[in-house]
Amino acid sequence: xxxxxxxxxxxxxxxxxxxxLRRYIFDxxxxxxxxxxxxxxxxxxxxxxxxxxxxxxxxxxxxxxYAFTDRxxxxxxxxxxxxxxxxxxVAARRQEMxxxxxxxxxxxxxxYERPQKGREREFWQLNLDLFGxxxxxxxxxxxxxxxxxxxxxxxxxxxxxxxxxxxxxxDYVMREYLELDAVQAGVMIKLFDRRAKMSVEEFNVQAAExxxxxxxxxxxxxxxxxxxxNSLGDLPKTIAQNGPVDELRTLLSALERRGITxxxxxxxxxxxxxxxxxxxxxxxxxxPENNRSMFGGGRYDGLVGLFGVEDLPVCGVAPGEATxxxxxxxxxLLPKLAPATDLYIIPLGIDVHDIADKLRAGGVKVAVDLGGxxxxxxxxxxxxxxxxxxxxxxxxxxxxxxxxxKNLATKEEKMTTLDDVVAILTNARNVL
Amino acid sequence: xxxxxxxxxxxxxxxxxxxxLRRYIFDxxxxxxxxxxxxxxxxxxxxxxxxxxxxxxxxxxxxxxYAFTDRxxxxxxxxxxxxxxxxxxVAARRQEMxxxxxxxxxxxxxxYERPQKGREREFWQLNLDLFGxxxxxxxxxxxxxxxxxxxxxxxxxxxxxxxxxxxxxxDYVMREYLELDAVQAGVMIKLFDRRAKMSVEEFNVQAAExxxxxxxxxxxxxxxxxxxxNSLGDLPKTIAQNGPVDELRTLLSALERRGITxxxxxxxxxxxxxxxxxxxxxxxxxxPENNRSMFGGGRYDGLVGLFGVEDLPVCGVAPGEATxxxxxxxxxLLPKLAPATDLYIIPLGIDVHDIADKLRAGGVKVAVDLGGxxxxxxxxxxxxxxxxxxxxxxxxxxxxxxxxxKNLATKEEKMTTLDDVVAILTNARNVL
Numbered sequence: 001x002x003x004x005x006x007x008x009x010x011x012x013x014x015x016x017x018x019x020x021l022r023r024y025i026f027d028x029x030x031x032x033x034x035x036x037x038x039x040x041x042x043x044x045x046x047x048x049x050x051x052x053x054x055x056x057x058x059x060x061x062x063x064x065x066y067a068f069t070d071r072x073x074x075x076x077x078x079x080x081x082x083x084x085x086x087x088x089x090v091a092a093r094r095q096e097m098x099x100x101x102x103x104x105x106x107x108x109x110x111x112y113e114r115p116q117k118g119r120e121r122e123f124w125q126l127n128l129d130l131f132g133x134x135x136x137x138x139x140x141x142x143x144x145x146x147x148x149x150x151x152x153x154x155x156x157x158x159x160x161x162x163x164x165x166x167x168x169x170x171d172y173v174m175r176e177y178l179e180l181d182a183v184q185a186g187v188m189i190k191l192f193d194r195r196a197k198m199s200v201e202e203f204n205v206q207a208a209e210x211x212x213x214x215x216x217x218x219x220x221x222x223x224x225x226x227x228x229x230n231s232l233g234d235l236p237k238t239i240a241q242n243g244p245v246d247e248l249r250t251l252l253s254a255l256e257r258r259g260i261t262x263x264x265x266x267x268x269x270x271x272x273x274x275x276x277x278x279x280x281x282x283x284x285x286x287x288p289e290n291n292r293s294m295f296g297g298g299r300y301d302g303l304v305g306l307f308g309v310e311d312l313p314v315c316g317v318a319p320g321e322a323t324x325x326x327x328x329x330x331x332x333l334l335p336k337l338a339p340a341t342d343l344y345i346i347p348l349g350i351d352v353h354d355i356a357d358k359l360r361a362g363g364v365k366v367a368v369d370l371g372g373x374x375x376x377x378x379x380x381x382x383x384x385x386x387x388x389x390x391x392x393x394x395x396x397x398x399x400x401x402x403x404x405x406k407n408l409a410t411k412e413e414k415m416t417t418l419d420d421v422v423a424i425l426t427n428a429r430n431v432l
Numbered sequence: 433x434x435x436x437x438x439x440x441x442x443x444x445x446x447x448x449x450x451x452x453l454r455r456y457i458f459d460x461x462x463x464x465x466x467x468x469x470x471x472x473x474x475x476x477x478x479x480x481x482x483x484x485x486x487x488x489x490x491x492x493x494x495x496x497x498y499a500f501t502d503r504x505x506x507x508x509x510x511x512x513x514x515x516x517x518x519x520x521x522v523a524a525r526r527q528e529m530x531x532x533x534x535x536x537x538x539x540x541x542x543x544y545e546r547p548q549k550g551r552e553r554e555f556w557q558l559n560l561d562l563f564g565x566x567x568x569x570x571x572x573x574x575x576x577x578x579x580x581x582x583x584x585x586x587x588x589x590x591x592x593x594x595x596x597x598x599x600x601x602x603d604y605v606m607r608e609y610l611e612l613d614a615v616q617a618g619v620m621i622k623l624f625d626r627r628a629k630m631s632v633e634e635f636n637v638q639a640a641e642x643x644x645x646x647x648x649x650x651x652x653x654x655x656x657x658x659x660x661x662n663s664l665g666d667l668p669k670t671i672a673q674n675g676p677v678d679e680l681r682t683l684l685s686a687l688e689r690r691g692i693t694x695x696x697x698x699x700x701x702x703x704x705x706x707x708x709x710x711x712x713x714x715x716x717x718x719x720p721e722n723n724r725s726m727f728g729g730g731r732y733d734g735l736v737g738l739f740g741v742e743d744l745p746v747c748g749v750a751p752g753e754a755t756x757x758x759x760x761x762x763x764x765l766l767p768k769l770a771p772a773t774d775l776y777i778i779p780l781g782i783d784v785h786d787i788a789d790k791l792r793a794g795g796v797k798v799a800v801d802l803g804g805x806x807x808x809x810x811x812x813x814x815x816x817x818x819x820x821x822x823x824x825x826x827x828x829x830x831x832x833x834x835x836x837x838k839n840l841a842t843k844e845e846k847m848t849t850l851d852d853v854v855a856i857l858t859n860a861r862n863v864l
Contacts, residue, residue, distance in 0.1 A: 002740035003483050005524035008508055011476030013521045016535070019472045034772040035792045037799020039817075040451045044443035044554050045477060045510070045540055046498070051435050066478070068500035071544050076440055078477070078510070089445045092437035098816035100802050103448070108477060112503045122476050133802040141800075144785075258785060308434035340466040353576075353690060360467045367469020368573075370532050370565040384530035385471075 010113070010121025017386075020337040022124070025321055026106050028152045029126045036145050038102040038128060043085040045108070049075040051084040054306055055275040064111040078110040082127040082318065083275070083303065090131050090314075091307030099132030099312075118292075118326045128297075129316035131304070136247045139279040140254045142297060142315050146283060147260045149319060154333045157262045160294070164252065164281045165269035167298070172243045173267070177236065178222060184210050193270045195227075229267045251279060275300040279315070285323075287330035294327055295319040341367050342425045344382035346375050348394030355393050355403075355418065362422035383408055388428060391421065442545070442553025449818075452769040454556070457753055458538050460584045461558045468577050470534040470560060475517040477540070481507040483516040486738055487707040496543040510542040514559040514750065515707065515735065522563050522746075523739030531564030531744075550724075550758045560729075561748030563736070568679045571711040572686045574729060574747050578715060579692045581751060586765045589694045592726070596684065596713045597701035599730070604675045605699070609668065610654060616642050625702045627659075661699045683711060707732040711747070717755075719762040726759055727751040773797050774857045776814035778807050780826030787825055787835075787850065794854035815840055820860060823853065 007013050014022060030040065052061050060080050067077040079085060082105060090097060108124050115121060128145060130138050143162060150160055174185035187210050195203055207223055208216040222236070229235045232245055232252065239245070248265060255263040263281075271280040280298030285291060297317025305311030328334045342365045345352050349372065356366045367387065369378040375392065382390045390406045397403050405421055406413045416424065439445050446454060462472065484493050492512050499509040511517060514537060522529060540556050547553060560577060562570050575594060582592055606617035619642050627635055639655055640648040654668070661667045664677055664684065671677070680697060687695040695713075703712040712730030717723060729749025737743030760766045774797045777784050781804065788798045799819065801810040807824065814822045822838045829835050837853055838845045848856065 003486070003520070003738050004480065005520050005739045005741075007476050007520075008478050008480060009504070009506070011478060013476070013517075013524065014474035015521065015525070016471035016473055019474055022474065023472065034797050037773045037776070037797060037819075039448035039771055039773065040455065041448055042446035042451055042454065044439050044445070046440050046443060046542065046554065048436065048440055054435070063503075066500075066502065068498075070498065072441070074441070085445075088435070088437055088439075089447065092445065093447070098813040100813070102799060110478065122478065135803060137802055141802075254783075306435050307437045309437075339471055341469045341471065344469070351686075365466050365469060367534060370569055370573075371567055381530045381532070387469075 008121075010115040012120060012122070016339060017337075020339070021325070021334065022321065024335065024337055025153075025324060026124075026126075029106060029149065029319070030104075032145065032149050032152050033104040033126070033128055036102070036141070036148070038104040038145075041086070041089065041103050041105050042107065043079070043082065043089060043105065045078060046076050047079050047085055047088075049077045051088055052077065052080065055084070055300075055303060060111065064113055066110045066112060079107075080109055080111045082107060082109070082125065083129075083300065083316065086127065086129055087303040087314070088307055090312065091304050091309045094304070094309040094312070097131075100138070101131040102129075103131065104128045118322045120322060124321040125318050126320075127316065127318045129314055131312055131314045133315075134301070134313035136250050136254075136279070138313070138315050139247070139299060140251055140258075142317050143251070143255060143263065143281055144258060144260065146281075146295075146297065146317050146319070147255075147262065150283070150327075153324070153328055155327070155331065157260075159286055159331050160262050160327070161284045161286055162255075162260070162263040162281055163266035163269045163284065164248065164263055164279065165266055165271075166244065166248050166279050167271075167276050168244045168278060169239075169248065170270065173226065173239060176242070177226070177239055178211075178219065180210070184212075189270045192268045195268055226267050230264070232265050235267065247279060271296055271298055275303050277301045281317075283319075285327045285330060287327070290326050290330040292323070292326075294323040338388060339386045341365050341385065341387045342389065342429060343367070343421070344369065344378070344385070344387045344390045346378040346382075346390055346392050347372070348375070348392055348397075350394060350398065352393045355398075358418055359422060359425075362419075362426070364422055364425045379406075379408075389425060440553075442547040444552060444554070448771060449769075452771070453757070453766070454753065456767065456769055457585075457756060458556075458558075461538055461581065461751070462536075464577065464581050464584050465536040465558070465560055468534070468573070468580070470536040470577075473518070473521065473535050473537050474539065475511070475514065475521060475537065477510060478508050479511050479517055479520075481509045483520055484509065484512065487516070487732075487735060492543065496545055498542045498544060511539075512541055512543045514539060514541070514557065515561075515732065515748065518559065518561055519735040519746070520739055522744065523736050523741045526736070526741040526744070529563075532570070533563040534561075535563065536560045550754045552754060556753040557750050558752075559748065559750045561746055563744055563746045565747075566733070566745035568682050568711070569686075570745070570747050571679070571731060572683055572690075574749050575683070575687060575695065575713055576690060576692065578713075578727075578729065578749050578751070579687075579694065582715070582759075585756070585760055587759070587763065589692070591718055591763050592694050592759070593716045593718055594687075594692070594695040594713055595698035595701045595716060596680065596695055596711065597698055597703075598676065598680050598711050599703075599708050600676045600710060601671075601680065602702065605658065605671060608674070609658070609671055610643075610651065612642070616644075621702045624700045627700055658699050662696070664697050667699065679711060703728055703730055707735050709733045713749075715751075717759045717762060719759070722758050722762040724755070724758075726755040770820060771818045773799050773817065773819045774821065774861060775799070775853070776801065776810070776817070776819045776822045778810040778814075778822055778824050779804070780807070780824055780829075782826060782830065784825045787830075790850055791853060791857075794851075794858070796854055796857045811838075811840075821857060 049067050065077040065080050070076050105127050110122050174180045211219045225236050276298045278299030282296035283294045299315040301313045345368045356368050359366050392404050402415045405416050481499050497509040497512050502508050537559050542554050606612045643651045657668050708730045710731030714728035715726045717726050731747040733745045777800045791798050824836050834847050837848045
C-alpha cells in the first residue's frame with residue numbers, strides 16, 4: 001500500500017520558505033498588538049459545537065463546521081472562528097479579569113468551504129479584542145490598530161480603504177427610512193451584503209421583491225439615495241437629522257485627526273455575523289487585480305452574556321493571513337526572506353563540533369554538512385537551502401586558526417579568524 | 433439557554449499569564465533549533481487517517497485519534513503526532529529538497545486519553561527532525577540538540593538522564609540472546625516498556641509466561657543479567673562481542689566528549705512507536721517528585737518510503753510543552769514573566785493619543801485606560817494586569833511637558849519628560 005503525499009483538501013503544507021513569510025506576518029502582528037497594550041492568549045482547537053449555534057450565523061454552523069461526535073459522545077467542532085472562544089474565556093473569569101481587557105491571539109481555524117485563492121479550509125487569523133469598553137473610543141482604538149497593522153507591513157493609505165458603518169444606524173434605516181419589518185430587514189441586509197457582486201438591475205429586482213408593495217419605484221429611489229451617500233453628510237436628510245449618527249461622526253473625525261485617511265462611511269456596509277451590535281468596519285484592498293475585502297470587525301456587545309454572566313461591551317477585529325498575503329503580493333510589499341541559518345560548515349574529514357559550537361556561542365546559526373561528502377556536493381546543498389555563507393574546516397584550518405569563508409551570493413572567499421566570522425555573520429544578518 | 437464557560441474536556445484555555453510561559457518555552461525552543469541550523473515548517477491540523485495506520489501504533493490509531501468523516505466522505509483525523517505529516521511532506525518533495533534537511537515545527541496535537549497531570553488531550557510539541565543522514569553523526573546531533581534545549585532553560589546535567597538504546601541491538605538480544613521468535617519478541621518489548629511501572633516479581637511472572645518453555649529460571653537469569661547492565665561494557669559477553677554495539681559505542685563516547693554527561697546506555701529502553709529502526713533515546717526527569725519520562729526520539733528510516741518514494745534515513749525528537757513545564761516547575765526553573773505592556777497611561781480628561789503614539793514610536797508598549805474613570809480605579813486595573821508603570825496625562829502635563837511616572841512595585845513617583853520615559857521603560861524591560 002502506497003500512501004498519498006498530498007495534504008488534506010483545502011489545507012497546505014508550509015515548507016520553510018513559506019514558513020518564513022508566515023513568521024514574518026505573525027511577528028509583525030504580535031508586535032503591533034503589544035505596542036498598543038494587547039496581551040496574547042490561546043484557546044483550544046476543539047470547542048463544544050453549541051457555542052457557535054447562537055450567533056455565528058446559520059451557514060457557518062450547519063454547512064461549514066468540522067463538527068463531529070467524540071468518543072465520549074460530545075458534539076464538538078474544530079473552531080471555525082475565535083470570537084465565541086474568547087467570549088467564553090472572558091465569561092469564565094468575568095469577575096476577576098481586569099477591565100478594559102486587551103487580548104489577542106494568532107491561531108488556525110477550519111471551515112468546510114470550496115477552496116479558492118486567498119481562502120482555504122484551514123486558515124490562520126489574528127484576533128484582537130477589547131473587552132469592557134462601551135464608549136466609541138474603543139471602536140476608534142480597534143480601527144487605529146487595524147490601520148497600524150497594515151502600515152507595519154509598509155502599506156500606504158491609498159492602497160486600502162476602511163469602510164465604516166453602524167448596525168444601529170442600519171436598523172434605523174431599515175425600520176424608519178425604508179419602513180421594512182424585521183423579516184424584510186433581515187433579507188435586505190443580506191442583499192446589501194451581496195450588492196458588490198451583482199448588477200444594479202439585479203439588485204433592484206431583488207430589492208423590489210423584498211419590499212413587495214405597489215409603488216416600489218418610490219422605495220427604489222429611496223434605496224438609491226441611501227446607496228449614493230459617500231459620507232455621513234451625504235445621507236438623506238431624515239436619516240442625518242434623526243438617525244443615530246453621533247458615534248459614527250465622532251469616530252470618523254477622530255480617525256481623520258489621527259491621519260487615518262483610508263477610513264470612510266459606507267451606508268451599505270453590513271458585515272455577515274449576527275453578533276455585531278454597533279460600529280462595524282471592513283478593510284478593502286484598492287489594488288485593481290485584488291480588489292476585495294481583506295478583513296473586518298466591529299462591536300459585539302451581546303456575546304459574553306450568553307455564557308450566563310453579566311454582559312460586557314466588546315469590539316474586535318480579525319485580519320487573516322491569506323488575504324494579507326494577497327494584499328502584500330499585489331502591492332509588491334512581500335520581502336525576500338533569508339533562511340534562519342547563517343552559515344553552512346563543510347567538514348574536511350574532521351569533527352567540527354567544537355568550532356561550530358564556538359560560533360553558536362557567538363550568536364551565529366550554524367548547520368554542519370553530514371556524511372563526509374565532497375565539498376562541491378555540500379556547497380550545492382547550502383546554495384539550495386539559501387544559506388548565505390559556507391566555511392571549510394579541516395586539519396589545516398584547525399592548526400592555523402584561519403578559516404576560508406565563502407559568500408555564496410558574491411562568490412567572494414576570504415581567510416578569517418573565528419572572531420571575524422562571528423562579526424561578519426551577525427553583521428550580515430542585521431543588513432538583511 | 434445558557435452556554436457553558438468550560439473548555440472542552442482535556443483542553444485548556446490559555447490566559448495571558450500562562451501564555452507568557454508558553455511563549456517563553458516556544459521562543460527558546462525555536463532559538464536552539466535555529467542555532468543548530470534547523471528551519472521551521474508547519475503542517476495541517478487535519479490529516480487523512482490512513483497515514484497513521486501503518487506505523488503510529490495500534491493504540492493511538494484505534495483508541496486515541498480524533499477521527500471522523502468529513503462532509504465530503506473522507507476519513508480524517510486531528511493529528512495525534514507530527515512524524516507522519518513531516519514524512520509525508522518530505523516525500524512530496526523527495527527529489528528537489530536539499531539533503532541533509534534539518535526541520536522543526538512547534539504545533540498542537542490531540543489524543544483521546546484520560547487527562548492527567550502533564551498529559552492533556554490537546555498538547556503542544558516541538559518536533560525536530562534530521563532527514564537524509566544515515567550515519568550515527570546524525571543521531572549524535574539530535575541528542576546534542578535535545579541536551580542543548582534543556583540547558584537553554586537553565587537545567588544542569590544532574591537534573592535529567594538521557595537513556596540511550598538501539599532497536600537493532602534490541603532485535604539481536606531478543607533473537608540471539610533470549611532466543612525468542614518474532615511474536616514473543618513483540619510482547620517482550622512491550623513488557624520491557626512497562627517494567628518501571630511494576631514489581632520485579634510481576635515482571636518475572638510475565639516474562640516467564642512469554643518464554644513459555646520448561647526451564648524459565650535460566651531464561652530469567654539471562655534477562656536479569658541483561659537488565660543489570662548499566663553500560664555497554666556491563667552487557668553479557670556474547671552480546672558485547674557479537675551484537676551490533678559499534679554505533680552505540682561511537683554515540684556514547686561522542687556525547688561524553690561533548691560534555692553531555694546525562695547520557696547513558698539502558699538495555700531495557702524500547703520506545704513505543706513501531707517506526708523506530710535504530711538508535712532511540714528517552715529523557716527522564718531526575719527530580720524525586722516528578723521522576724518520569726519527559727520526551728524521546730530516535731531513528732525511523734522506513735517512514736518516508738511508505739509514501740511511494742525512495743526511502744530516506746531520518747532521526748528526530750519531540751519534546752512536549754506540558755512535561756517540560758512540570759520539569760521546570762520541579763527544579764524551580766520557571767521564571768516570573770511580566771506582561772508585554774510596559775506602561776499604563778491614565779488620561780485626566782483629555783485625549784492622550786498623541787502622547788501614547790510618541791512613546792510607542794520610541795519602542796514603549798503602551799495601554800491607555802478607557803472610559804474616563806477615576807485614577808484610583810484605573811491604577812487598580814494596571815496593578816491587576818501586572819503592568820510595571822503608570823503615567824498620568826492631563827492638560828497640565830501636556831502644557832509643561834512633564835509627566836508623573838509611577839513605578840507600581842516600588843510606589844516611587846517621578847516627574848519626567850517623554851524622552852526620559854522612553855529611556856526608563858525600555859531600560860526596565862532589559863533588566864527583567
